[in-house]
Each structure stands twice: as structure tokens, then as C-alpha cells.
Amino acid sequence: MGALTDSRKRLSADHRHPLPSFPPPSPPPPSKRPKLAPFPSLLNTSSTTQPPPPPPPRVPAGAAASTSSAPGPSSSTTAPSPLPHRRRLPPPPPLRRPIHGPQRVLRAFGLGPARPHAAPSWPSPSSPPPTPPGSLGLEQYVELVNRVSHPAPPPPACTTDVARESEPAPLEVVAVEEDGEERKGEEKEEEGWASVVVRKVPLYRELYEASRRKRDARLRTLEFEVRLAEEGRLGLEKLAEVLPRITPKKEEVPEPFVPLTDEDGDVVRHALHGRNRRERLAVHEASNIVITREILQCLNDKDWLNDEVINLYLDLLKERELREPSKFLKCHFFNTFFYKKLSSGGYDYKAVRRWTTKRKLGYSLIECDKIFVPIHKEVHWCLAVINIRDKKFQYLDSLGSMDMKVLRILARYLVDEVKDKNGQQIDALSWKQEGVKNLPLQENGWDCGMFMLKYIDFYSRDMDLIFGQKHMRYFRRRTAKEILNLRAE
Template identity: 55%
Template sequence: MDGMSSYHKRSARLNLCENSSFSHSSRAMAPGNYRYPEVRSPLRRQVHAPSRILKSGLSARTGQVGRDRSTRQVSGNGFGADFLTRNYDMVRRDALDFSIPYRTDREMFDVDDECGDVEMIHSDTSMECVENVAMEVDEVEEKADMGSEVVNLKNRSLMVGDGSQANSSLVLNRPVTDVSSYEAYRKVLESAKDRTSKLKDRGFGGYLKERSRALLRRFFSFWKRDEEPAEDVQREAFLPLSREEETAVKRVFLANDSNILVAHKNSNIDITGEILRCLRPGEWLNDEVINLYLVLLKDREAREPKKFLKCHFFNTFFFTKLVNSGTGYNYGAVRRWTSMKRLGYHLKDCDKIFIPIHMNIHWTLAVINIKDRKFQYLDSFKGREPKILDALARYFVDEVNDKSEVDLDVSGWRQEFVQDLPMQRNGFDCGMFMLKYIDFYSRGLELCFTQEQMPYFRDRTAKEILQLKAE
């Protein structure tokens, strides 16, 4: 070739190019009959998987380049193929022992159809659910013999041991605090289930899945908690009267004084037209109406015990018997009022005990709140009577000691003079306020009524007395 002229050289290069173009055209015309494959650029795709970071700071791709270069002969300063091969082997060994960091921004859960509303757990509000799942797994795992597979999430790394007692401490001993760790833990358990006979016999993986699903359902049901029962109870406290009921109430308010409108056999209380007229606007409530209404509240509780608190309602004569103006405190005067034969229960088993208090011309209410361990006093004028609560505390200790032979200590109970309550703005609704304090507390409701609703409550109380049924 060196002796060839420039003309022959150019002719040789031209023939070479023509042969090359011919081969390309032949390749296009008859695919598959060519020697060298056509180079195609791969599609770029985003990889949704953890990217391993080597201890030396080199990525996997960099290690691959180093391996390719190790096959080349490098001259000069002694960095040849042997050195690069040893370096690559060392990096590879270190990478296998190095903990693998995981990204948490793309972790997802595949939840079964039974949890239809759940597609992904990735928010801060779901962290509590994942922690609960992890803690439940911890409890099960401590009780079960894991066999040959144990898991360690210390420093956010996974490790599979030989199941010996030395490695038993590696089993989860603290709650998992991030979603990715829990997901990784679940995957290891799933793989361990297939490889370990003991876990397969116990069905631990299936138990974990079912338990996790149940906890997830419980967690998300919290956000869908139905508040309708509480709303129903409050709505029932303000049910409007129908036109027929309003007409009946107005008619009985005009009845003759001596006519017996209704009689309650168990309490021996008869309600005449004169007695019932105390429920008209501007009138003071009398003992008969108050005591019959309290009996109806107790009948309501017995009719629907799950809907109302367990209460006892003393009548208007109890406190005047307990604390006589002449003799003072006298438990013996009321000792037989609460016998088991008479009531069918002990007072200490109640949630609340209501005691109407009549102070000359004013009605107030005292409550022995056993459920919250306190003595309460409610006055529609926000008055305070510590002596009344002191007497009731002494009575309750004597009552429990007499009926149950237990020395009850109420020194830690609070005395509360309720201030956040509806206030009376006239001189005749104190008895009606007292009855509604009792009604709402026995329902487990806050005192959410006002002075403006007193005319409605008067008509409703009259209707309930005529029907002998509190609603």
C-alpha cells in the first residue's frame, strides 16, 4: 500500500465506501441476514427502586466502568489490570456488608380490596397506624419462636441471622418509626415464610397480614366515626310538640282544680288540674310535679338502660329529712330509703345521684357524681352552699358503710360549684332549671339550653306527665 499512487489510494477508499454502503442497503432489504446487529438506544425509564451506594462513594455504574478498564493494559506508573481488579473486588466485598439506605418518598402499600378506601400510606397522620402495626408484630414475635430467620432494623438495616439464642435479641425490640422500615420488615417476613418450615407451619405470615389489615381498618374507621348517636340524644332533648300535643296541654291547663288528670300507681302520686297548672308560664313548680317527673326519669332509664346513665333520683323531701333544721344531720332518718329490697341496687353502683334542694322559695340541685368522683352544686343563680355538699359527702360515706360495710374515703373527691351553666333571668323558673339540669345530666349531655327555652320545657314536661312517660 505504501508504494501505491495517490490515485490508486483514492480508488481503493472509494471502493471500500461503496462496499460499505452496499452492505447497509442489503441489511435494510433482508433483515436478519447481516453480520453485525443494528445499535439501538435503550428507552429511558425511571427506576422505582432503592439505589445502592457503595462504601467507597462509587456507584454501581462507576464500578462497572472500572471493571471494563481493568482489562486494558495501562503503562507508566504501575496501575495495571491486577491493581484495578483487586480494587474492584475489595469495593464489591465492602458493598455487600454495607447497610443499604432506602428512599421513603416512593414507598407504597398494596392494600387488599377489603380496605377499599386505602390506597397509599404516606402522610403524617398514618404514622401512628404503622407504629401500632409494628408494635402488634413485636408482641406476636416475642411470643413465637422465629426459627432460623430473625430481623434487625437497627440503623435502618436488614439482617438475617441463624436463629440462635445469641441472635434472638435482634428480633424487633422497639416500634418501627417509619413506613419504609415496616414495609421492608413485612417483605422479609414474607420471604422467610417460604424458606422456614416453622414459620410456614405456624402460618405467621398470614397472621401478620390479617392482623395488619384489621389494625388498618380500625385506624381508618376512627376518621369515619359516626357522631349520629350523640346528635340523636341531643335532638331528643328538644323534640318539638305536635299540634295535637300542644292543644292537649292547653286544655288541661284549663281543667277543674279537683279533677285527677293522671295517677302514678308505683309512686302513689295523683296529678290534679290545680297541681299541673304550676307548669304554666310564671308559676312556681310544686313538689308533686317535680317528684313525679323524677320517677318518670327513672322509668326512662329502666326502659332504655344502654341509652342513659345509671342514676338515682331522690325526691324533694330527702334532704330536709337528712338535715333537719332542728336536729341537724341525721342519717338514721333516711337509712331505710335506699334498702336493696326497695331499690334493687346499691347507690355506690350508680353513676350519679341527684338530690333536689329547696331553700325557702328557691330550687337548687346537688349531685353525688360517683362517675367523676366529685360533689356538685348547681344553682341557676350561681349560688354556693358548701354545707350542703359537706352533708352529702358524710351521707354517702355512711350509706356505703351501712349497705356494703366498706369504709369509703372521699377526702380526694372535689367539691364543684358549677359556674358554666344556663342561668335564670326571672323569679319563677328555678324549679324548671333544676329539672332540666337533672334531665340533661342523666342523658350524659352538657347543659346546652337557655332561658328562652323554658316555655317549651314547661309544655313538654306537662305532656310527659300526662302520658306518664319521659322522653
Template identity: 60%
Template sequence: MSAVAINRKRSEESLYSNQPSTAQFRRHSPYFQAPKKKRRFSLAIMSQDSNNKPSSSSTSRMARYPDAKTPLRREIHAPSRASLIYGGRGSVIKIKPNDCCEKGKFFTREYDNAKRTALDACRFLNKDKEFIDLGDEPEEEEEEAVSQDSIIEVIDCDEEEKKNIQTPSSSDVIVNNFGVGDTSRMLDSLSLSREETADASSLEAYRKLMQSAERRNSKLEALGFEILFNEKRLSQLRESRPKPLEKPLKKVPHEPFIPLTEEEETEVYRAFSGRNRKKVLVTHESSNIDITGEVLQCLTPSAWLNDEVINVYLELLKERETREPKNYLKCHFFNTFFYKKLLSDSGYNFKAVRRWTTQRKLGYALIDCDMIFVPIHRGVHWTLAVINNRDRKFLYLDSLNGVDSKILNALAKYLGDEAKEKSGKDIDVSSWEMEFVEGIPQQQNGYDCGMFMLKYIDFFSRGLGLCFSQEHMQYFRLRTAKEILKLRAD
């Protein structure tokens, strides 16, 4: 193995000895590494000691191989690749005297290569005048830009060596500084020139548009004047228009919503207790109706009202009117059995209720009342019919927004018979209006219909609008129970 190494080193030395100019330049290169100092071996047989033995086993083995002969000199036919050493702006281009005889021919060829590279870059231009920036290409591509046959070497020089080197000519500067950045600037100039030519045609079209717009300026000014004139005229008309009168807000009356005291609430809840179910709590003497704890239970939440509670409350409303006639309308309140007698299964029957409204029993004529209230029970639902003598109307109120013309027709016929029977007057009820009242407070459950009916009667007898809703039903139940226990409607 050692013999092979010796032959390789000798071949390198002989190669460099045949090319003195190349070896001289390689010594100046920082990438050049000087060969190690040669180790000389004596090929002669080492001296032997007194016992005729070799002094070293390795030496004896080396002596077996013959001396390496100097290899034959061969010419290198392949072109040598240029060694590029980038030294920045301080780098200097040196030309090998063996390859380029004339310095001008070399720079001319390099200038032509750079020019051809710039022209080839024009292929990357597209219709939108975009170009590919070649400034970010890797260094490998930059190296490929240099011709494979180039024999220039760029080396770093000290300050003293720079002084000795001749200043490059203008052509040298062009070759040294021409690069990819110059190519991009060249492409920029090409794209700008194309844009200028395109803008020339667009500028002409823009000029034509401006000329056509100027012809319409007079017409636009006239239209603008008309718009301003009409706006001022419209503002004057709005100012001269009379302002609508603001309707005063209806004040919610205080009397129908007087809260209960703690003592009154305690008394009501005591009456609702189970130990008073069989006990007669109050008795209304004029109507001879007893109110027990069990009867009063219908005023608890989620319960249906019964006939006893409704009839007693209507009697209390009549007594309230008699007590304070100036604060309430003159009304008559039929009980829950009147309509069942008037319109039974056999049909309309005036004789069944003829004695219910005698002068001696009532103390007044029915046709002299402002309003006549008729509670109607329809199986599981309470509704209200009203004979409004003051406005000459027949009204029907249903908390579920229902209608029934049969009820109003029966009451119209009854009013004519009643007037003729008691006063001897003929009333033409055909001219009266029959109205199914809409927009009234509606129940939101299936058990407050009786309470809604009583409050329709209460608010109409006061001469008030129906200004309550479902959320007041809990309070109205407690208040109605309190008034029945005291036998006095407030």
C-alpha cells in the first residue's frame, strides 16, 4: 500500500512540474493546499547487526518493492474549469496568458454572452407586464451564467498587489458589473415603454369621454337647479302642513287596582283553607245566596268560577251603583240563569222571564238603563252579552274572541217584547248595530274566562275602557274574594 502512495505523490509532482504557470497561480489561491513534505525512504537494504538481522521489519518489507518510475507526461485535452473566488468589489479579473492572446476579444465575448442572457430573459414577460425577478436565483445558477470555457480566475489581492495591477478599462467594468440585477432593470425599462404605448390609446379614449361629458354639463346644471327648487318647495309645504294633534295618553284609573292590605290577604287565605270548606262564610240576604268555603274555592288560582260567586258579585255591583249613583252608570245585571230561561231547548221563550223585570220588583224600567249585562254560560266557557241602550248597540264579548249571532238576535227580540210589555213602546231594533267586540283583553289559559267576564262588567259599569290583561287575573281573584267576604264591591 505504501508503494502505491509513493507513486501517486510522484505523479502529482511531475504533473505540476510540467505546468509551471498553473502551479504559480495555484499557490496564490487561498483554496490551494501545499502538498505535505515527502517522506524519503531508503530502498537499500538496512545494515545488519552482528547477528546479520535487519534493524526494522517495516524497512525490510519496503526493500522488496522496486523504485517507482516517473510516469509519462500526458497532455490534458479537456478544458480546465475556472476557479471563481468571490472577493466582492475588491476582486480583480486576471486572464491567463496561455489561453487568451488578446484581451479585447475576451471582454467582447463576455459582453456578447451577457447581452444574450438579458435577451433570453425577455421570454418570462407576460401580457400583464409582469416579469420574474432573477435577483433571488441561487448561486449555482449564477455560476452557470459563466461559460464553461471561461479561463478567468477571480482572486483576492492585497493592497500592494492592487497597486501593481493595471486599472481595468471601461469594457472590463462592464463585464465585471453586469449581472442579474442589470437584467431586471433592463426588463423594467422594457415594461415601462410598453405601458407608455398602451396609455397613448387609453388617453385618447379618455379625452373623448371628457368632451362628451362637457356637452352635457349645461343639462346637468339645469337638473341640479330643479332638484334644489323642488326640495325647498317640499320643505315649505311640510312646514305649512298643520301638525296632527297628539292624543293624550289614557291614564290607568286607580280604583280598579287598589292593592289589598296584609290583613285582607290574610283573611282571604284563611277562607281558602280546607277547614272552612263546609262552613258558611257569608250570606247575601237579598238574593238568599250562601257562600261557603267550598264555593269560594273557585276564586283560587286555576279554578273555574261557579254560578253562586258570579251572581253574588253581580248583586254587589248593583248595590255599589245604588250607593254611589254619580260615580257609576245606570245598569242592570241579569244573573246566570236569565239566558237559560230566555232561550231554552224549545227555543225563544219570553213568558219564562216576563216577571223578572217588573216595576215593583226592580224599582225602575229596564229600557231606562244605560247598559244591561247578560252573562252567558256555554258549557265550559263564560261569555258576556250587553244591551247598550245609550249607544243603541248589541255587544258580544268573548275572552277567546268567539262570535255568536244567535245570542244577539235573541236579545234584540227580547228588548222589543220587553218595551212593548212594560212601557207600551215599540222599539225598532232592526236599526241597532250588532257588534262582536274585538281588541279586548284575551285570556291566555283555559280557566280565567269567568274572571274576564266579571271584569268586563265591572269596567263597563264604571264607564272605563278595558285596561287590564291576563297578568292582573291573580289580583282580581283575591280582590273579588275579599269583596264577597265583606259583601261590598269597591
């Protein structure tokens, strides 16, 4: 009834306002009586003055039910009512107006709002005016059905990327176990295509753990220790970079100066200071030399070296060369009796002719690099060197003296030896004869023999004479160890 009353009021209001496009209405009646249906006699006069009514408006099918019950203009309204007691309705308005009545909200196909109380969406100026559900015709309905049944193809990839960039930030969904226990292990996040991040650890758990770490004194102590250790490690790394620049490089100890071990020191001490002086400490079968404690004790401090110790040590040097030929020069070591035999009566080559046969030595003297000849002068040991490689004769005396007679005898011997053993004639007398300069000299009256052995040792290594008086005590114990082991190092 509200809808009908509202419509009747609006229709009567539209009738009262004249429009210029239509003929002016008849003057208002003096009373309410003319509003009633006129008498039949007056119908002809009114029909002549009123224009023909316009055709009824087309009402959609969906609104037919709602508007059928409302009174409106029809064909019967144009015809005069034959009954005098019926009221005549006003003529229809010149413009069709929609009836504002309660309408059913259509949510199908997106034609109505998503929620009953949703705010109305204002259409943009460029978009076409929305089609009310009541005015949806057959063509529009078919088009709507086709649009729903066959959706438009997806936009290209570039458009999709732009749309994804404009999407809102991914939502955070917290997953909690049903039993209330959090999953052990590290926090893991999984991101799907829909930009939804699933957190395996609840947020309140993370906040609780962070707060607990701040309040735990033990954790603070451990963090401090870790930080301190890290700083210490960084400091050590920097120190390792700086240390080589402020620390001098430690040179390796040359082979002739390798210190004795504690065990070797005990063995040498027992061999030199034992009570049984006739005890056999070493026997060299190749040279048939037997070393007793009495013979070995010449290596104690302030004692002169004897022939047995010197000759055995020279034999050990020759064995060392044969054992490691690439490390040492090819040398020949005469014993302490050679020069005495050679120089007996002034010069006697026949006395030593059979000492150097190739059957005994396995080589000829001319094939050697250096030949060492110990020289004993009653109470003093010296050394003469036949340097075949450099073609010269050298004389080494730890007291700094020089003996040219020894060098002339050795030059004569070399000429006879090469002629006898090799059948060659060499001019050894024209070789240079010299005393070695800058020799390490002894500073006492008993180390001449030790100096002579070290001259031979260093020259056989092809090394400079880089030792002195301060090394003699060490060399004595090292020589004793090598004789006890029957192995020169």
C-alpha cells in the first residue's frame, strides 16, 4: 500500500505542474465534485477537449509481477466509466518514472552487491551505465550467460607481472600444531604462488624466546665469551700477519752443526769416562781398526788426537761419500802414514806406489775432485789438499803457517802417479801452490787435530770453513758419536 500511495501522490504531483510541450490543463474545479466520474452526457465534451493518451510504458518481465498489482493507466482509463460512483484517475504523466518500491537483491552473476550492507559503488564516467536487473532483456541475458560460460583469456605475462606487483603484501598465516607444541628445528618459511607465507613457528613463540634470551644471565655470559673468543681469534689472525715482519727468520741449522740428542750425549759420556780403558767400543772391519776406550779418550777436552781416531774417521768419510755420492764431492783420503812413507829419504814414490792400485780403490786419483793428505809434524797436525778440480795445491795449518816443501813433494807425486796408473803426462808442477787464507785458527795447544778433521769434513761437502774455536768441544763429542756408530753424518 505504501508503494501505491507513493505512486499516486507522485502522479498527482506531476499532473499539477504544467509542461510547455503539452496543452495547458483545464482550470481547477471550484469544488471536489468534478473529480468524480462525469455523467454520460458530459463524456463526449471531455473527450473532445483531451488529447489521446500515450501508449502504456513497456514494463519488463521481471517487474510485471510487482507492477501488476499497482493501479496505473490502461485502456480502461481512457474510456469513461459508465458508473457514476467511481472516481476518475488523473491522466498519466508525460515522462515515465520508475516506481520506487522494495526490490529483491540479485547476487547471481555479480549483478548485486556482495554484502547486504555494502556501500554503493559509484560508476566511473568512462564506464557504461549499469543495467538494472529489472531491465535485463533477452540479448543482455544471453550476453551475460556467454560471458560467464566462456570467460575472457588471461592477460599476457607482462600484464600479469604488473598486476602481481600491484598486489597487496603477502598475508602471514601462522601454523600451530594441534597438540600445542612447536616444531623443533629451524624456522622455515614456505611461499606459495598466491604470495601466502606460512610460518612454522608462532610469532608469540619467537617473541617469548627473544625475551627469554635477554633475561637469561647464562646466555649473556656465553654470548660474551663467544664475542671475546671471536675478538681473540681476529687478534691472532692479525698477529700472524704481522709476526713474520717483526720476527727474524730462523735459519735452519746446517748439517755439520746439528746438536746431539740427550741419548747420544749419554752414550758419548759413558764411552769417554768409563772405568775399563781396554774395553772395545768399536771395530771397523774394512780398515781393521779397533777402538778401545783408551784410544777414544783422546777426544776429551785438552787431549791430542791419535792416528787411530783420525784414520777411522777418514774411512767413515769415504763411506759417507759412497753412500750419498750426489751430496758430497768425489774425494780420496790418505791416512796419517802416507806422507811419512812418501817423504822418507827426501822423496820415495816406490814406497807408496802400491797404495793406490785400481784394484784396491776402484778408481784412479786423477778422477777425483780433491785428495786429502794429513801432515803430522811431531806434535802438530796440518793438512795438504791436491785440488784436481781447480788445478792447485793448498796448505792448511790451524796455526797459520805455510810449508812449500810439502806442496812440491805432492806435485811431484801426482805427476808420477798419473803416469804410472793412467799412462798420461800432466804438468802438475805448474799448478798453483798456496796457503788458504782466512782459515779458522786454533786458540789453544791441543785442537790442531780436530781442526784438521773439520777442514777435511767441510771441504768434502764443498762448503766454506764456517767454524771456529768455539765449536771444537761440540766437534769432539760429535766425532766420538760417529766413531761409536761407525757412521759419519
